Amino acid sequence: xxxxxxxxxxxxxxxxxxxxxxxxxxxxxxxxxxxxxxxxxxxxxxxxxxxxxxxxxxxxxxxxxxxxxxxxxxxxxxxxxxxxxxxxxxxxxxxxxxxxxxxxxxxxxxxxxxxxxxxxxxxxxxxxxxxxxxxxxxxxxxxxxxxxxxxxxxxxxxxxxxxxxxxxxxxxxxxxxxxxxxxxxxxxxxxxxxxxxxxxxxxxxxxxxxxxxxxxxxxxxxxxxxxxxxxxxxxxxxxxxxxxxxxxxxxxxxxxxxxxxxxxxxxxxxxxxxxxxxxxxxxxxxxxxxxxxxxxxxxxxxxxxxxxxxxxxxxxxxxxxxxxxxxxxxxxxxxxxxxxxxxxxxxxxxxxxxxxxxxxxxxxxxxxxxxxxxxxxxxxxxxxxxxxxxxxxxxxxxxxxxxxxxxxxxxxxxxxxxxxxxxxxxxxxxxxxxxxxxxxxxxxxxxxxxxxxx
Numbered sequence: 199x200x201x202x203x204x205x206x207x208x209x210x211x212x213x214x215x216x217x218x219x220x221x222x223x224x225x226x227x228x229x230x231x232x233x234x235x236x237x238x239x240x241x242x243x244x245x246x247x248x249x250x251x252x253x254x255x256x257x258x259x260x261x262x263x264x265x266x267x268x269x270x271x272x273x274x275x276x277x278x279x280x281x282x283x284x285x286x287x288x289x290x291x292x293x294x295x296x297x298x299x300x301x302x303x304x305x306x307x308x309x310x311x312x313x314x315x316x317x318x319x320x321x322x323x324x325x326x327x328x329x330x331x332x333x334x335x336x337x338x339x340x341x342x343x344x345x346x347x348x349x350x351x352x353x354x355x356x357x358x359x360x361x362x363x364x365x366x367x368x369x370x371x372x373x374x375x376x377x378x379x380x381x382x383x384x385x386x387x388x389x390x391x392x393x394x395x396x397x398x399x400x401x402x403x404x405x406x407x408x409x410x411x412x413x414x415x416x417x418x419x420x421x422x423x424x425x426x427x428x429x430x431x432x433x434x435x436x437x438x439x440x441x442x443x444x445x446x447x448x449x450x451x452x453x454x455x456x457x458x459x460x461x462x463x464x465x466x467x468x469x470x471x472x473x474x475x476x477x478x479x480x481x482x483x484x485x486x487x488x489x490x491x492x493x494x495x496x497x498x499x500x501x502x503x504x505x506x507x508x509x510x511x512x513x514x515x516x517x518x519x520x521x522x523x524x525x526x527x528x529x530x531x532x533x534x535x536x537x538x539x540x541x542x543x544x545x546x547x548x549x550x551x552x553x554x555x556x557x558x559x560x561x562x563x564x565x566x567x568x569x570x571x572x573x574x575x576x577x578x579x580x581x582x583x584x585x586x587x588x589x590x591x592x593x594x595x596x597x598x599x600x601x602x603x604x605x606x607x608x609x610x611x612x613x614x615x616x617x618x619x620x621x622x623x624x625x626x627x628x629x630x631x632x633x634x635x636x637x638x639x640x641x642x643x644x645x646x647x648x649x650x651x652x
Contacts, residue, residue: 385486494512
């Protein structure tokens, strides 16, 4: 089967050769009856001395054996290919699986019955019946899979049942390889809102031109072959004794961290409509939106794990940004509850003590978007302190009591975060994340910050 599963391209595969004994075990009830009748007729012919009956018995006994030999040879010359498109889909969307069987032998096949193994959540197990395939011929079939639950699901291995034209032998074989379908969380298209500190360098508009700051602020570098001579900085050249050129423009992408609280003690319930799944979907929507706005983004969890984890932990531009986005979405596809009880590791990561580093810069110029579950007094104070080094901070707080229909305790937590400078909103059940995102953009500023979403 598909050797190129991770790339979505089908590859050819052939089953491992089995012994003749395994082929004999593939005799159907009809085949065993023919064999038993042939042996019985031959014994009776020997006892009774009937030559004609002996020939009939030998024919009955030989026919299933000949079918076993023919099918035993043919089954090793059938190859299969699977192509899965796309390899990554959002929850609730469909992916198409295309199967191609090819007869690479010089003999035609009998009836072929295909069955592909798929997890129960992707739908019923697909089964196909193919008529006789001529030598060198191929047949293609396809089916669709769909899941409302995020995760990584194996497809395959493909099972192939071969039968002879008389229905005397039926052999089942399984190919060894499989494909993997990644179901990522649902995402919403978020409205454009002006982020805190946009004028000081957020998103695509954040281009800091050092050349415009005056000669005293110019940071020159050594001349490289191909540099325009008009960029030569003569004062620095005279100072260092080598040809120096000015850096005309030094782009700097604004940074944003999406913090996802995965603590098992912070959420109740399970399933597509649970509070935790809402938070995962909101985090995915935020990541996609921020990447589209030109931010360098990272995904951070309460365990302190940062994705992507290379370098400073933030995605970079170009192709690397697309790869980082895929890595973060793959992480969200399989993220589950952690065993932690607090947010201390996430606090260290935001402040710069954890993997991936902090926001950096005096005063901090990064954006923090957090999805919190249940917060007690200690964790609320810890979350409030995360605001100190951020240029902007937005929190969506999900209260288990509110999602379970019990009296909510979330308002005091939200009020404390607002006092610390967060733009904090409670996330009630059933609300679309896009609407909360819009409300966050129009929310009044917290009392502890001079900036906000406006």
